[in-house]
Amino acid sequence: MDFDVPEELLLLKRTVREFVEGRLQPIEKQVEDDDKIPDAILKEMGALGFFGLPFPEEYGGVGAGDLGYCVALEEFGRTSAAFSNLIGAHTAIGSMSIYLGGTEAQKKQYLPDLTAGKKIAAFSLTEPSSGSDAASIQTSAKKQGDRWILNGTKIWVTNGPIADVVVVYAANDRTLGARGGITAFIVEKGYTGFRVGKVDDKMGLRGSYTGELVFEDCEVPEENVLGGTVGSGFRTALGALDIGRISLAAGAVGSSQHLLELAIAHSKRRVQFGKPIAVNQAIQWMLADSAVEIHAARLMVYDAAAKMDRGTRASTEAAMVKVFASEMAGRVVDRVMQIHGGMGYMKESPVERAYRDARILRIYEGTSEVQRMIIAEELLKA
Amino acid sequence: MRLLICIKQVPDSTTRVKVAPDGTSIVTDGITWSISPYDEYAIELALEQKDNAADTVVSVISVGGPRTKDALRQALAMGCDDATLVTGEGADTLGPLGIANALKSAIDELKPDLVLCGKQASDDDQGFVGPALAEALGWPHVAVVTKVAPSAAGTEIWKEVEGGHEVWKASGAAVLTVQKSEKEPRYPSLPGIMKAKKKEIPERPVTGVEDPVTIEIVKLEPPPARGGGKIFKDGDVKAHAAALATLLRDEAKVL
Numbered sequence: 001m002d003f004d005v006p007e008e009l010l011l012l013k014r015t016v017r018e019f020v021e022g023r024l025q026p027i028e029k030q031v032e033d034d035d036k037i038p039d040a041i042l043k044e045m046g047a048l049g050f051f052g053l054p055f056p057e058e059y060g061g062v063g064a065g066d067l068g069y070c071v072a073l074e075e076f077g078r079t080s081a082a083f084s085n086l087i088g089a090h091t092a093i094g095s096m097s098i099y100l101g102g103t104e105a106q107k108k109q110y111l112p113d114l115t116a117g118k119k120i121a122a123f124s125l126t127e128p129s130s131g132s133d134a135a136s137i138q139t140s141a142k143k144q145g146d147r148w149i150l151n152g153t154k155i156w157v158t159n160g161p162i163a164d165v166v167v168v169y170a171a172n173d174r175t176l177g178a179r180g181g182i183t184a185f186i187v188e189k190g191y192t193g194f195r196v197g198k199v200d201d202k203m204g205l206r207g208s209y210t211g212e213l214v215f216e217d218c219e220v221p222e223e224n225v226l227g228g229t230v231g232s233g234f235r236t237a238l239g240a241l242d243i244g245r246i247s248l249a250a251g252a253v254g255s256s257q258h259l260l261e262l263a264i265a266h267s268k269r270r271v272q273f274g275k276p277i278a279v280n281q282a283i284q285w286m287l288a289d290s291a292v293e294i295h296a297a298r299l300m301v302y303d304a305a306a307k308m309d310r311g312t313r314a315s316t317e318a319a320m321v322k323v324f325a326s327e328m329a330g331r332v333v334d335r336v337m338q339i340h341g342g343m344g345y346m347k348e349s350p351v352e353r354a355y356r357d358a359r360i361l362r363i364y365e366g367t368s369e370v371q372r373m374i375i376a377e378e379l380l381k382a
Numbered sequence: 383m384r385l386l387i388c389i390k391q392v393p394d395s396t397t398r399v400k401v402a403p404d405g406t407s408i409v410t411d412g413i414t415w416s417i418s419p420y421d422e423y424a425i426e427l428a429l430e431q432k433d434n435a436a437d438t439v440v441s442v443i444s445v446g447g448p449r450t451k452d453a454l455r456q457a458l459a460m461g462c463d464d465a466t467l468v469t470g471e472g473a474d475t476l477g478p479l480g481i482a483n484a485l486k487s488a489i490d491e492l493k494p495d496l497v498l499c500g501k502q503a504s505d506d507d508q509g510f511v512g513p514a515l516a517e518a519l520g521w522p523h524v525a526v527v528t529k530v531a532p533s534a535a536g537t538e539i540w541k542e543v544e545g546g547h548e549v550w551k552a553s554g555a556a557v558l559t560v561q562k563s564e565k566e567p568r569y570p571s572l573p574g575i576m577k578a579k580k581k582e583i584p585e586r587p588v589t590g591v592e593d594p595v596t597i598e599i600v601k602l603e604p605p606p607a608r609g610g611g612k613i614f615k616d617g618d619v620k621a622h623a624a625a626l627a628t629l630l631r632d633e634a635k636v637l
Contacts, residue, residue, distance in 0.1 A: 008579045011456060014414075015570050049572030062572040072572075 003299055009068050016075035019048065024079040031080050031207035032353055045083075046117020051090055054243070055099055059111035066243055066308040070250035070301050077254025081357035082207030084251040089158035089208075090114070092244040093365070094121025097167040101184055101227045101236030110165055110186065122163035123244075124154040124213055125237055132370045134169075134237065135178035139215060141170035141185065146222050148185060150215040153197065158364075161199045161211040164189045167226060168215070169233050176231065184226035184233035193218030204356030242318040244365050246304045249325030252361050253298045256332040259354055260290045263336040266343075277339070286335040293332065297325040316378045323371035326361035333358045383532065384439045385428040386494035387462070388485055388515065389421040391446055391453035392505040399604075406599045417453045420500025422567035424560035427530060428498055429461045429568065435532070439463050443488055445481050447474045451583055458578035459570030465581070466492070470588040480591045482514035487589050489519060494555070496537060501526055501559040512559035522556045528563040 005013055023041065031037055045051065054069035055061025062068065069091065076084040095114045098106060098121070113119040130136040139152025150170050160166065165188055172183040187194055197212030226236060264287060267278035277283050304317040333355050337344040344351035362368045393399065394414040402409050417425070425442070432438040442457040444450045445468040454465035468484050476484060489497060497519075502509035516523035528547065529540035536553040542561050570578070612629070614622040631637040 008576075011452070011459060011570065011579070012572060012575050015459070015572065015575060019569055047571065048569055049574075053572065057573065057576075063576045064572065068576075 003302060005071055005302070006067070009064065009071050012062075012064060012068055013071050013075060015048075016050075016072045017078070020075050020079050020083075024076075024083055028080045028350065028353070029348075031082050033206075035206045037082055037086065037207050042117065045087075049115075050087060051117035051120075052095075052111075052115025053087075053091060055095070055111060055115050059099070059107055060113075060115040061111070062115075065305075066246065067302065067305040069243075070247050070305040073247045073250040074254035074257075074298070074301070077251040077256075078258040080207055080353065081205050081251070081255070084254075085158055085205055085208035086120075088244065088247055088251065089123060090121045092247045093123035093240045094159065094163070094165070094167060096240040096243055097123055097184060097226065097236050098165075098186065100239045101232065102186075103228050105223075106186065106226065114165065119164035120159055120162055122157050122159040122166045122213075123237075123240060124157045124160065124166050124168045126154060126156050128153065128155055132367060134234065135182070137169060137171045137182060139168070139170040141172045141183055141220075143172075148220045148222065148225065150185065150187070150193070150218040150220060152215050154213040154215075156200065156210055156364075157213050158208065158210050160213050161196045161209040166213065168213070169237055170215075172230050178234040180231040182233040182237075183230050184236050185220045186224040186226055187215075187218065187220055191218055191220065203359065204353065205360060206353075238315065241365060242313075242315050243305075243308060245318040245322035245371075246301060246308065246314070248361065248365055249297060249321040250301045250305070252325040252329035252358070253294060253301055255354060255358070256290065256294045256297070256329050259333055259336040259351065260287065260294060262351065263287060263290070263339045266340055270341075283339055286339060290332045290335055293328040297321065297328050300324060316375055319366070319371040319374040322366065323362075323368050323375070327368060329358045329361050383431065383435070383437075383496070384441070384492075384494040385431060385496050385498060386441045386443060386489065386492060387421065387424045387428055387457070387498045388511065389425070389442055389444045389453055389457060390418045390500070390503045390505075390511075391415050391444060391450045392418045392503055395419065395504060401602045401604055406602055408602065415449060415452060417456055418500050418503045418505070419567075420502060420504070420560060420562065422500075423562055424498040424500050424558075425457055425460055425462065426565055426567040427527070427560055427563070430565070431530065431532070432461065441465065441492065441494065443468065443485065443492070445469070445473055445476060445484050445588065454583050455578045455581075456570060458581055458583075459574040460568055461571075461574060465583045467583055467585045468588055469585050472591075473588050476588070476591065477597050478508055478510035479514055482511050482518050484588050484591050485511070485515050486518040488586055489515075496530070496552075496555065497521070497557045498527075499557065499559050501561050509559070512557055516557035519555075519557065522552060523559070524550050524552070524556060525559045526561040527558040528561050530558065 049062045052061035053064050053072050054066050057063045073084055098110050114121050125134055127138055142149045168185045168187050169182055171181055173181045193216045195214050197214045199211040267283050268276050270277045300321040304314045304321050307314040337351050337355055340351050343349055346352060394416040397413050400409040428440045432440050440462045441464050442454055442462045443466045444454055451467055454467060458465055468488055499512035513523050524539050524541055526542040527539055528542050531538045536551055539550040539552060541548045541550055
């Protein structure tokens, strides 16, 4: 049993690291201030394959599998969360919904442009009155001739304001509940009756766009019912959320590792009472506790992603790693700010940004409470 | 056109070099190995030819032990078409003339139109192998090259000179040693990385090695630790400025 990153993924990991350090870290502040990732960088990321990591080559993907995708996301965690958010929402839940649930024709039609980064994808489930309780979706889908008519409002859609392709989950029959009553639709920008509503102003994640999507008698062609089957949307959503949660944890691990390295460097450099603060046990314990938790979370990510690659269902592991890594990231960034003291609290410090960016981890793609519900349900099933 | 780039695997530029207990080598445990940076510029220069003319074939070759394959794979991931490893007993410890001769016997068979090397390796900074290879092949050599372009009569070669550049022309095969240029070497693409890992890297035995010049490292030692800097604290800024100017003139002798 070997828990290291496989040999064949080492060059991928290193390349992403070099790209993050060479291209992205230098513009972190600009992304934060402008609340925008420069278009030229997006184009470069697309050309290098960053938008198609887990998907097979036949759809234009990198073919790195879920583990390769998570290894890359871990590296993307080392910079502004805008990047891992963009890639995560696009890949693990947006494009992945099409990959997992789509017909062969749909995959052939949509995935090549998405994996190449020529088009951006989003995943749209949450509504004003339907968050954790996904089955209570209000957005309706009614069949009318050879098309479906969608009505409703989705909120907090990551990538929503910039997406070219959105996988929208709508209720085709509320009496059937989640399993059978929810259908996924592939909606393209420009469809009649579809528009972007309010763009959200968030606490963190500057540079990553989140917003409202409005469907007013939005017309969707029959062939854009994901997978061609009405009522199977919820299963697809859960499948996409599994890898979404694991990769989100991967980003949290990378971010925490980066912060720990900053804290180590700072504690060796910062001299108080005539000696570096790193000699104080209070600081050492914060560093050690962080290293322990990061190591544990990383192994959980690799284990869950490797299981997915082997074709084993890993919904419980996904929930476990999501809750553990996101809460770990909160504790680590808090300690790292404490070690940095006043400097960490200042806007020019990457720690200040990371502190705000980390808070959402326990909320989106299923709150900590929902993850614990999923885990407990599995424990009590027998 | 067939271009061949000779690359060297060196400790990554971020490595903290430590002298080994034998005093003549460095500690290699835990080192990250990379393609020598000037060799990466040579690869970029060759790949640009391929971007402009799709029938260009870009090959890479290196002399070394098994781990040298990682550097060759990185070159494949950047977009090179094929890679060859010249290896065997003693491949790791060949001197520069031995390496040039080992490359020559491979190049005699591979028959590229142009051979590119970095102008020097970033570990020993010798700048020896490129010119020695040209000598061994009996080919002309152009140094500090920043750009090449095909022309009717062969290849136009931009060579850096003080304050500008000269344009040279090669009517036939030549060895070019490449300088850093404005165009940064490209990142390997992620699909390129996954494809590179599946590509076969043929091995050739180290043959034809003659190394009449025996160069031996007698001693390696780290540079002396830097003395503490001088800090002017508090007090009169004008007096500090005057003191600083005096020190820069009389002590550091930079003014």
